[in-house]
Amino acid sequence: MRMAWIDSTAGSQPRSRMTRQPLITPVLVAGCLIVMVGFAIRASFGVFQIPVAEEFGWPRAEFSLAIAIQNLAWGFGQPLFAAMAEKVGDRKAIVLGALAYAAGLVLSAGATSPLQHQMLEILVGFGIAGTGFGVILAVVGRAASDENRSMALAVATAAGSAGQVFGAPMAEILLGYMTWQSVFIVFAGLILATLLVLPMMRSPAPASTAEWQDSMGRVLGRAIRDPSYTLIFLGFFSCGYQLAFITAHFPAFVTEMCAPIAAGGVLAGMGITTTSGLGAVAISIIGLANIAGTSRRAGRASASAANTCWRGSTRAGRWRRRGSS
Known part of the structure; x- marks a missing residue:
């Protein structure tokens, strides 16, 4: 009997791996x-602070306010797009997001007043x-699969930090060859180009569960009473505060406050020849640190936070669809 049990167990292991x-x-x-x-x-966007201010003679506070409004709109838009994805489909929501993104960039390229920039x-x-976490994490x-979900969400979250690694340096390089308006147009084309991968974004339809039929007030009430949710909420709030502040202001701060890059110095040997380039690379290094935070033990915490966001966005969409029916 013992040998038979061992053989049957051994035979089942390859099948589970398959x-x-x-x-x-x-x-x-x-x-x-x-x-x-x-x-x-x-x-x-922080890389454009000085070029925009210098062209129009504005105080930097004007473009800083535009970036602040952008972040507020991003926050307000996430639950709306998550609910839209549940109602009309993930890919349609992503298309609408990409179109809004591109339209905002193209129109901003032609804006000539602070108010226009801020509204756009x-x-x-x-x-x-x-095109961000609220929609993408739900699809991912x-x-x-159940065993891969936390890691898949962590990888998708780390992809956002990977974008930060090359985004600011890429903008700085492009500004060396074209105006900031032209860079905005290039960026609009890039975000529209991501729609080419939409055919790959196929996932099972959300399952209907009794838990998701609760009212939004009841769901939020349970979440607020959960210490883990409160800590994650505070963590994301502080992360957004400091990260948005740094990405918006640090490149311009480095450009204005640092001494010129020495021609034969270490930075010049790394290819960094201007203070504006140093500011862009600083943002890139912050992105690398964020990616490192998703590895090993920190990665499990990030995956847990991403998993919570995925569940929350999905439930928000369910509540929105139920309320509209």
Whole structure:
């Protein structure tokens, strides 16, 4: 009897390995690409502080306010686009987000007053929401298997930081060859190009569960009473505060406060020849640190936070659809 039990167990192990679902899927690849490009553009706005202010003779506070409005619109837009994805489909919501993003960038390229820039950043903020975590994580989470879901969500989250790694340096390089208006047009084309991977964004339809039929007030009440949710909420609030502040102001701060780059120095040897380039690279290094935070133990915490966001966005969409029926 003992030998028979061992043989049957050994024979079942290869079958379980064969049914193991892969972590890397077309949905994950497409989601990472969309998030990466969207966040690369978002992370580069601080690089435009000085070029825009110098061209129009504005105080930097004017463009800073535009970036602040962009971040507020991004925050307000995330639950709206998550609900829209549940109602009309994920891919339609992503298309609408990309169109809003591109329209905001193109129109901003032609804006000539602070108010125009500030109002158009609402479109950009909604575009970030439609191509960002609120929609993409829900699709990635549904497409991933149970054993891979947390890691898939962590990878998709890290893709946003990967965009920050190359977004600001790419903007700085482009500004060496063209005007900031032309760079905005290029970025609009890049975000629209991400729509080419939409055919890969296929995931199972959301399952209907009794838990998701609760009212939004009841769901929020349970969440607020959960210490884990409160800590995650505070963590994301502080992260958004400091990260948005740094990406918006640090490149200009470095450009104005640092001494010229020495021709034969270490930075020049790394290819950094201007203080504005140093500011862009500083944002890139912050992105690298964020990616490092998703590895090993920190990665499990990030995956847990991403998993919570995925569940929250999905439930918000369910509540919105139920309320409209």
